[in-house]
């Protein structure tokens with residue numbers, strides 16, 4: 565077993581998240597890299613002790629890599645926000661990755677650099693050796709399990725997507741057939757998230773052709789650059805549409821569809837080879853959290 569320490573704002577949510585990551589044995593709330601000894605929550609709360617709310621993640625490196633844990637950490641923070649995550653503000657809510665083995669730094673740095681390139685600006689996430697760590701009081705451990713309605717700056721959707729992402733990866737295993745992978749991915753997304761329509765369109769010459777899906781019968785062909793799907797393909801980016809009636813050129817396969825998200829998939833040549841299209845019968849169903857996790861799911865195909 566190995567330990568890595570993540571400061572991701574309020575530790576309740578960070579602990580709840582990592583305790584559900586496959587290969588993690590235990591996630592413990594505590595206070596790291598401060599200037600006093602045995603700090604109490606109330607002292608840390610004054611923001612004068614230098615401690616950051618931090619979670620010690622104890623993991624089995626044969627089941628989950630440090631690289632994967634670090635990537636997952638970046639899914640639950642805003643790495644450009646200094647001393648603030650969600651509504652929580654103060655140096656105790658700064659973000660950081662603290663390691664105990666200097667040999668681990670290069671691996672973390674690698675993920676960090678990719679995230680920085682994606683963000684297009686220097687990240688404010690600390691990457692430092694762990695100087696000290698004190699476990700937090702019992703009442704702060706598994707707080708969101710004890711208080712399911714409790715405050716958390718992370719959305720409930722985040723935790724649902726983490727489980728969905730891991731389950732899809734497990735389910736697909738080493739199956740090589742892309743259609744089979746798409747079929748079960750659509751089924752799992754639909755079963756868990758209860759969207760109106762979830763499916764894939766495959767790029768075929770200058771058109772997208774309907775692939776595996778769950779939901780009502782849908783349009784079978786969409787032109788390059790046409791509708792939301794064709795736009796995601798042409799512009800090679802995730803397109804989130806809060807109200808399909810406001811999207812010029814939207815293709816209404818069903819009049820019940822109100823909002824939509826389309827995520828491109830890439831082939832070995834880096835070109836868009838398909839899109840994942842999800843429709844909702846409610847307005848404004850999809851946001852950045854959906855985009856982030858559905859992009860991770862699309863990359864599994």
Ligand code: SME
Pocket residue numbers: 761782783786790791792793794813814815816817818821824841843
């Ligand atoms: N509305 C999509 C077409 C596909 S259906 O939503 C299943 C679009 O405008 O691309």
